[in-house]
Amino acid sequence: MLINKKEIILKINSIIFSSLDIRDVYETMSRELLKVIDFDRLTVTLITENNNLYETFVLSKDYEHTALQEGVLYPMEGSLMKRVVQFREPVIVEDTSLGRFQTDKVLYAEGIRSRFGYPLSYKGRVTGSVNFGSKRKDYYTKKHISFFSMIAPQLAMAIENTRLFNKTREAEKKYRSIIENSPDIIFEYTKDGTFPLISPSVERITGYSVEYFYNHKNCGTSLCHPDDRERVQNEVLCVLDGHVDSLMDLECRVIHKQGHIKWLSIEVLPLKEEGKIIGIEGFCRDITERKRLDELKNNLIRDVTHELKTPTAKIEMAIDMFERALSSGNKSLLEKGSQIPEILRNNLYRLKNATKNILDISRLESGIEPLKLTDISIHDIIKHIAGEKKESAGKKKIALIEQLPPDVPPIKADSDKIKHLVNHLIDNAIKFTDEGKITLAVKILPQAVEITVEDTGRGLDKDAQECVFEKFYKENPSAEGSGIGLAICKHIVQMHKGKIWVESEGRGKGSRFKFTLPIAEERKEQGTNQVIRLKAEG
Amino acid sequence: MMKELLIIEDDLEMQGFYKDMLRGEPFTVTVASNAEEGIKKAKEKQFNLVILDILMEGMTGDRIFALLRKDARYKAVPIIMASALDEKSYRCFQALGNVSFLEKPFNKERLLGEIAKRFETTK
Numbered sequence: 001m002l003i004n005k006k007e008i009i010l011k012i013n014s015i016i017f018s019s020l021d022i023r024d025v026y027e028t029m030s031r032e033l034l035k036v037i038d039f040d041r042l043t044v045t046l047i048t049e050n051n052n053l054y055e056t057f058v059l060s061k062d063y064e065h066t067a068l069q070e071g072v073l074y075p076m077e078g079s080l081m082k083r084v085v086q087f088r089e090p091v092i093v094e095d096t097s098l099g100r101f102q103t104d105k106v107l108y109a110e111g112i113r114s115r116f117g118y119p120l121s122y123k124g125r126v127t128g129s130v131n132f133g134s135k136r137k138d139y140y141t142k143k144h145i146s147f148f149s150m151i152a153p154q155l156a157m158a159i160e161n162t163r164l165f166n167k168t169r170e171a172e173k174k175y176r177s178i179i180e181n182s183p184d185i186i187f188e189y190t191k192d193g194t195f196p197l198i199s200p201s202v203e204r205i206t207g208y209s210v211e212y213f214y215n216h217k218n219c220g221t222s223l224c225h226p227d228d229r230e231r232v233q234n235e236v237l238c239v240l241d242g243h244v245d246s247l248m249d250l251e252c253r254v255i256h257k258q259g260h261i262k263w264l265s266i267e268v269l270p271l272k273e274e275g276k277i278i279g280i281e282g283f284c285r286d287i288t289e290r291k292r293l294d295e296l297k298n299n300l301i302r303d304v305t306h307e308l309k310t311p312t313a314k315i316e317m318a319i320d321m322f323e324r325a326l327s328s329g330n331k332s333l334l335e336k337g338s339q340i341p342e343i344l345r346n347n348l349y350r351l352k353n354a355t356k357n358i359l360d361i362s363r364l365e366s367g368i369e370p371l372k373l374t375d376i377s378i379h380d381i382i383k384h385i386a387g388e389k390k391e392s393a394g395k396k397k398i399a400l401i402e403q404l405p406p407d408v409p410p411i412k413a414d415s416d417k418i419k420h421l422v423n424h425l426i427d428n429a430i431k432f433t434d435e436g437k438i439t440l441a442v443k444i445l446p447q448a449v450e451i452t453v454e455d456t457g458r459g460l461d462k463d464a465q466e467c468v469f470e471k472f473y474k475e476n477p478s479a480e481g482s483g484i485g486l487a488i489c490k491h492i493v494q495m496h497k498g499k500i501w502v503e504s505e506g507r508g509k510g511s512r513f514k515f516t517l518p519i520a521e522e523r524k525e526q527g528t529n530q531v532i533r534l535k536a537e538g
Numbered sequence: 539m540m541k542e543l544l545i546i547e548d549d550l551e552m553q554g555f556y557k558d559m560l561r562g563e564p565f566t567v568t569v570a571s572n573a574e575e576g577i578k579k580a581k582e583k584q585f586n587l588v589i590l591d592i593l594m595e596g597m598t599g600d601r602i603f604a605l606l607r608k609d610a611r612y613k614a615v616p617i618i619m620a621s622a623l624d625e626k627s628y629r630c631f632q633a634l635g636n637v638s639f640l641e642k643p644f645n646k647e648r649l650l651g652e653i654a655k656r657f658e659t660t661k
């Protein structure tokens with residue numbers, strides 16, 4: 001019998017370490033245990049870290065009925081657990097009907113008449129207990145306890161290992177999913193020029209696959225833009241040598257597989273092994289778009305400054321001219337018909353116009369101005385504006401022709417904004433046409449109306465066609481105008497969910513500016529005079 | 539002999555300011571209203587100094603500059619670049635040789651001073 005017991009203990013101990021799945025361990029262990037200790041119920045409970053709750057960690061599945069549930073936390077207070085933990089020794093309950101512990105009542109109700117709990121301790125701390133229950137009263141004795149004491153330490157260790165293992169596995173799973181899904185490149189790079197780790201986003205950003213990075217030594221350096229290489233290497237060296245603890249926002253360019261440039265911002269920390277720096281780790285963010293916008297912004301600022309400074313400069317120079325004329329007695333500049341007032345007026349106008357346009361476009365772009373939507377008649381608006389423009393077109397001997405169908409359906413739109421739009425397109429047509437005609441046409445499409453302003457003027461080549469709607473674009477940089485007008489037009493059209501574009505057969509061949517506005521659907525809800533805030537798309 | 543000045547500037551009002559400021563000074567002033575005209579005039583006659591507006595229709599100042607410098611007769615001729623923006627806005631010009639920068643607005647003294655300085659240093 002003793003031999004048999006020893007064998008079983010050995011067997012159980014080897015089972016305990018055979019698997020990291022505690023359920024496996026539990027199942028096989030309880031089967032073996034049953035050969036030496038009779039029980040009707042076996043549970044393993046674990047104490048939470050702050051010691052006031054415990055959790056039923058495993059529970060054999062084949063109990064007919066129990067109030068206990070795996071994974072649920074129970075209070076320590078009044079339980080057998082508490083005593084086991086407190087005294088760090090096994091506790092036997094001979095008769096649950098006496099209700100020594102609060103849990104006894106539950107167990108009694110479920111038919112368990114006697115039980116014993118054995119502490120599991122690991123590294124000097126009680127981590128939980130193993131609990132045997134029997135339907136027989138007075139069943140457990142010191143004999144059982146002394147037998148179980150030969151298994152308990154290994155079991156405690158195994159449970160702790162599983163717990164730790166599960167924790168790390170979970171953390172690892174999380175970590176892996178972070179790496180795999182990160183939009184940034186997460187990497188480890190060692191001194192020998194290899195990448196032990198690099199996340200898949202590297203392919204999206206650089207065009208090179210993860211495998212490429214794993215297989216090509218020093219590819220980090222070779223992908224770096226030649227102009228940035230030395231700077232980056234020096235900075236990284238500072239981390240490798242331990243001169244600095246980290247690098248933040250190290251900006252550099254890399255060359256994409258397809259040959260274009262990508263901007264990265266890199267954060268770097270030293271990668272250590274046993275306290276020694278063996279490389280770096282960190283992440284790279286793709287900031288190409290941000291860089292592009294920065295440059296765009298800088299160009300915009302330059303263009304706006306130029307547009308505002310030119311008239312200001314000329315006003316100043318005109319005043320200087322006037323004063324010199326005064327002091328030198330240069331009559332011609334002071335007499336009637338002198339160019340000075342003309343220059344002043346022109347440039348003040350230009351300045352006023354530029355400021356107004358800049359204000360308009362920033363108001364539109366910020367989206368603070370809601371559209372005032374009403375039912376408008378495109379037909380009437382065009383007719384009205386054409387009437388106003390007859391004079392200035394006539395001055396240049398340009399004919400203004402209207403091709404308006406009588407039955408243009410109403411459009412839900414902001415009347416002032418549409419007027420501004422049509423007005424500007426006709427103004428431009430007059431401005432850039434020296435002879436011929438300007439045709440205003442409206443076409444009714446199934447979902448929208450299409451408005452065309454066609455001129456026989458100087459036209460636009462392909463490049464210019466692409467740029468005209470951009471802010472501050474002027475084909476001729478010294479030409480009058482801020483180059484914002486068409487950007488405003490585009491904004492207005494987009495706010496109305498329409499489209500605007502230009503067609504031209506080329507330079508000198510006239511242009512057709514066209515835009516569409518969706519036809520007002522029969523609205524389900526009533527009320528036409530609503531103020532709706534529509535955000536421009538695109 | 540009077541110094542020959544070529545001013546390439548497409549803004550008519552600016553042309554007026556130049557003419558007014560240089561009136562009565564010991565220079566012969568020729569004005570070209572665009573890049574092509576400027577290059578053409580520079581070929582017809584040897585000028586001693588060129589004042590060049592940077593932003594013009596058709597061709598930017600740096601291209602005209604490069605074209606002028608290609609011509610053997612203009613290799614060493616002083617060039618003044620004029621613009622309403624300051625020099626810092628045109629990083630590329632810092633790399634060009636024998637050129638100075640004139641920011642608009644300028645007055646008569648500043649213009650004459652700049653011209654004198656260019657003649658001084660290129661002598």
Ligand SMILES: Nc1ncnc2c1ncn2[C@@H]1O[C@H](COP(=O)(O)OP(=O)(O)O)[C@@H](O)[C@H]1O
Pocket residue numbers: 357428429432455457458459460468473474475476479480481482483484485486487511
């Ligand atoms: N009808 C047209 N024909 C030819 N070029 C045009 C026409 N309309 C606009 N453009 C070109 O587009 C540029 C930008 O126009 P726009 O945005 O309306 O500027 P602005 O606000 O100064 O009037 C103009 O400087 C011109 O080069």
